[in-house]
Amino acid sequence: MTDKLLKKSKFLLEATLTSYSQIFFTENKILASILIVVSFMEWWTGLSGLIAVLTAIALAQLFDYSEITTEKGLYSFNALLVGLGIGTYFAPGLEVLLLIVAGAAIAFFSTVFFMGIFAKYGIPFLSIPFLVGMWLLLLAFPSFTNVALNMETLYPSNMYFKMGGDVLVSVMEDLSFLFEDTGFDTYFLSLGAIFFQFNILSGVMISLGLLIHSRVNFLLSLVGFFVAYGMYSYLGMYTGSLNYTYYGFNFILSAIAIGGYFLIPSRQSFLLSLLLIPVLVVTTIGSDRLFMYFELSAYSLPFNVIMIGVLYALKIRYDQTKGPILTLVHLKNPETNAYLFDSQPAKKYAAFTVPIRLPFMGKWTVNQAHNGKYTHKDFFRFAWDFIIKDEASSKEFSGEGLLVTDYYCYDKPVVAPALGTVVNVLNTVEDNEIGATNTLQNWGNTVVLQHENYLFSKLSHLKKGSIEVNIGDVVVEGQYIGRCGNSGRSPYPHLHFQLQSTSKIGATTLFWPLSEYLVDNASKLHFVPKGIPKEQDKLLNISISPILQSAFKWSPGDEFQLSMANAFNKPVLFTIRNEIDIYNQSFLNCLNTNAKLYYENNGKTFSALNYIGSKKSALFYFYSSLYKVVLSEHSELSVATRFPVHHLYRFPVITIQDFLVPFGIFLKGNYKLSYIESEQTFNPEKIGFKSKIVGHHEVSLFSAEIVVHKNREINIQCDTSKKSKIILKWKNTLCA
Secondary structure, three states, X not given: OHHHHHHHHHHHHHHHXXXXXXXXXXXXXXXHHHHHHHHOOOHHHHHHXXXXXXXXXXXHHHOOOOHHHHHOOOOOHHHHHHHHHHHHHEOOOHHHHHHHHHHHHHHHHHHHHHHHHHHOOOOOOOOHHHHHHHHHHHHHHHHOOOOOEOHHHHOHHHHHHHHXXXXXXXXXXXXXXXXXXXXXXXXXHHHHHOOOOOOHHHHHHHHHHHHHHOHHHHHHHHHHHHXXXXXXXXXXXXXXXXXXXXXXXXXXXXXXXXHHHOEOOOHHHHHHHHHHHHHHHHHXXXXXXXXXXXXXXXXXXXXXXXXXXXXXHHHXXXXXXXXXXXXXXXXXXXXXXXXXXXXXXXXXXXXXXXXXOOOEOOEEEEXXXXXXXXXOOHHHOOEEEEEOOOOOOOOOEOOOOOOHHHEOXXXXXXXXXXXXXXXXXXXXXXXXXXXXXXXXXXXXXXXXXXXXXXEEEEEEEEOOOOOOOOOOOEEOOOOEEEEEOOEOOOOOOOEEEEEEOOOOOOOOEOOOOEEEEEEEEOOEEEEEEEEOOOOOOEEEOOOEOHHHHHHOOOOOOOEEEEEEEOOOOOOEEEEEEEEEOOOOOEEEEEOOOOOEEEEEEOOOEEXXXXXXXXXXXXXXXXXXXXXXXXXXXXXXXXXXXXXXXXHOOOOOHHHHHHHXXXXXXXXXXXXXXXXXXXXXXXXXXXXXXXEXXXXXXXXXXXXXXXXXXXXXXXXXXXXXXXXXXXXXXXXXOOOO
């Protein structure tokens, strides 16, 4: 009973806090606490907001809605705004309590309604439910004869005296005098107005909360507001109107939303947020004039209209690889989003979430790539032709090359590039003699696989009768499809491979990168996480090492002992448990410190995605050492990628970088992993690596020597930037 009560109390506290911070698109508890204090600068306004939040949370529980969504404050932050508005306008009383509950209910049901509609298009509902609830209550107000206006808000000095006596009144007067006619007085008042608090102290407290939560958001709030402030002056508008019309916060929230939340912070997102301010100014002024006829304020309507329009326009762009980039997963703050996005391998292809791999085994050469010399033109330019060449002679055939069987790629297996369904098959076209082509049956024997609604792969010029799949069959990555042939418009045996958006044989090509392959460059293998193979590239699929596959294959609930020792201390044991969250994301949880290492293991690579928690945990050094591992048996392989810089640098360096994130990430953290050739050629007992993270001018920030044993034990010796050596030993507790 006690545990259940504690769990319920924790849930209620979490949902309440995030209802406040969600207004600034975050779940940060420090900012939430500051916002709660700000809302109670006028006690009745604060209480009204809190009652509205609890009402919305109660309704979400009553309807048995997702506790995760409720805990994030998504069902209740609009109700909070309605409650704050009611408390500001109407004097305390039982009748007003009824209005608060009714207003919160309107906001809640509007939230559910708009959430359902907007989710179909992948865009947020923002504060539209607040507008619906607030406007309805204000339009109905003339009919409420027993409800009085809150006169306290008209005499703020009296209110401050009741709260804090002469000291608080003096503080308010000093702040007003300090920022008078600087523009900052209007900035702070606009920030406070978000929570219906019309005093500079509220704005100062909110700005400090923003600064603590995110340096990017703090910077954007300043830039967004002062660009609008300048526009008002330039257009001859009275800037003081921003003090009492609630409109200043439209510019602050829009700059934060576009510059730092819905888009990955960058030069493009920063510029877009600036370009939108003049549009928002005109929309705000026009909305104000329109709503004057109804004796209403437009509140956040301009922000909602412009943001939803812009986000929808960005969402339906054909090319999602070009900036600004939409944020797919929102993390701690904009800086974290930017650092993790920057560390993504091939981040320009981040929008291509379905991995398509090479459709063959062994080493093949790209004979014709995108925009090829011969046939890959115009609508068919995004395709590849693959052949096999002899390593010594660089020829693609033996002997005179007069027979199809002379060609090394002829009759070699072709495999599925990804999980999919067979949607089209042609298997009856005769193979051509060398030099001849069949232009009537251009693509020859072909298999088309469907991987997503609008993503299909096509494998053409296959050998007659070699295809062993039928329409409707479900195939997995690497499954045998057929054999390379010389059918159709193919003078010499080769495999034609393309991505397309329909199931039709002969459909136009679709731009799509290939995932996780190896490039042989002068007998040195380089791992490509995502890319577009070029002409004459020698490519291989990853051949899996049983040792690495076993060592990094963990099931939910598996526990490990990770011991950490250095030259001065005895080994410290950390218990690590492999877990899966509600989003089906795997992570390693350090039970000693509650640190979490999120990762992905797709059977070919082990990739660390994010680390959250104490850097004193041994799990952090494990993360730094094995940030990216290709589970390959090739000892001549090297892996290079970027490491998240916020895990490498500390105050004040990282804080300065935080402010500069919209203009570029100047700190460096390059991760490199090289494989050590095993002394045992066949059936080795262990595999070794060396990893390092280097900064500017190749300065070593971290390095490690790693040995992975056949019994799944992992030994790591680390050297940190502080020149200290750390020894890690990873053991499965079942094997210990």
